[in-house]
Amino acid sequence: MKSFVKSLRLKNHLLTAISFLIPVVCGAGFMIAIGLAMGGNSSADLTKSFTFWDALAKLGGTGLGMLPMIISTGIAFSIADKPGIAPGLVVGLAAEAIGAGFIGGLIGGYMAGWLVLATIKYVKLPSWANGLMPMLIVPFIASFIGSIIMVYVIGSPIGWLTAGLTHYLSTLNGTSKLFYGLMIGVLASVDYGGPINKTVFAFVLTMQASGVNEPITALILVNMATPLGFTAAYFFGKMFRKTIYTKVEVETIKTAFPMGIFEIVEGVLPIVLNDIVRCVVATGIGGAVGGAISMYFSANSKVPFGGLLAIPTMTRPIGFIIGLVANVIVTGLALALLKKRVTAEDEEKEDTATEADLNMDDIQIS
Structure with missing residues (x-):
């Protein structure tokens, strides 16, 4: 069991994804920090009247709001290389949509990456259709199954877990x-x-x-x-x-x-x-x-x-x-x-x- 868990390389995939995540956090974090420091509003509507600092804060906040998708995409890419990018992004979006947040994106990244590997290994097509695998079959199957599992199976429990942990930390003495x-x-x-x-x-x-x-x-x-x-x-x-x-x-x-x-x-x-x-x-x-x-x-x-x-x-x-x-x-x-x-x-x-x-x-x- 221990060797099996080790073979999954969970930590390595997470660290790879975090290395992709940190530049986004730095760039978007600096933008929203400067914008807010100068009086900007991160909730500003950029289709209406806004200031430069409003735009900076809003864009930085929007970038930080994409973190569940970025961590999911990074983990899926680390597991399955380029075929993992699209499913990782879609499952990360599903995690954000269902309210599973960053933890949902993190778990969804592993799920998307493993689904890609399973699809490549077990789905067999006639030789004339092999060209469809990387562009259509793999991203569709992995994205579809991963998103369905996220929305209907694990998304809500992850949301409850996050809410419980948040409540606990908010009430610390x-x-x-x-x-x-x-x-x-x-x-x-x-x-x-x-x-x-x-x-x-x-x-x-x-x-x-x-x-x-x-x-x-x-x-x-x-x-x-x-x-x-x-x-x-x-x-x-x-x-x-x-x-x-x-x-x-x-x-x-x-x-x-x-x-x-x-x-x-x-x-x-x-x-x-x-x-x-x-x-x-x-x-x-x-x-x-x-x-x-x-x-x-x-x-x-x-x-x-x-x-x-x-x-x-x-x-x-x-x-x-x-x-x-x-x-x-x-x-x-x-x-x-x-x-x-x-x-x-x-x-x-x-x-x-x-x-x-x-x-x-x-x-x-x-």
Whole structure:
């Protein structure tokens, strides 16, 4: 049984789909964040009178509304390659229509992909009709069966499950919120935009699609705070008269800081890879503090991405800012205390490695 589940590669297909999803979330998220920050209305009717900011907010919101279809299409494509695209899209649309939302799109993507594989394997046509398989037979059968199952069998239960989970999260008390935020903060911060972070992102995005904004706000906070915390660690190191970064790492910080303002955490990876354990411990501690504070104060971003641009969309921005500052300070202090002092030998090793990468003897002119 375990080997069978492993052969399904559920996690791999989900991560592939999320890699397609994130650019849409980033693009549409920035659009709606900027639009709302400038006074736009995401519910504006673009067939009537509207402002530029109304259009930006509306288009960004429309893009985010397509996430069930995008996750479904991405999973189906990962499972069945190009033949999975059309059924994945149609089943995702069915999930949205029946109110199954993001979770419905996610489950529908697996269903559509497996239906495509089953159709290709078991449906046999005369040789003269084989040309109809990729263009007509496969997309029709997989889309038809998948949509019917979504609408008449699994769509409503998924909707009930989502509603129940939404109600539970909406009624959490202070202690439960702290623990829940702590878990989001730790899990989101320890792999710097990797598989764990993406899995947490998929979950909290599901919650936001159901109207619960606090979990994804905690994720936004932690993703911002990690690069900012690495920057703060540099200054704490100076206060402690302790050099914690090499010259190359200091240059990395100069790039990672502005990336962090807009919630792009991967800028710190070159530093993390040089000292994984200490960096993970420091960011995990900081993420736990920031996530817990954000959830406790019910900070609630109306957009799933944007970093600093998400703050104007919040009805409780003060709680977010308090959590962000706390996360940055804790991460910075922990990193400054945990990291070893950089020695002249460390700098020399790094210079040697850089020279090896840029060895002029390797350049050949033919």
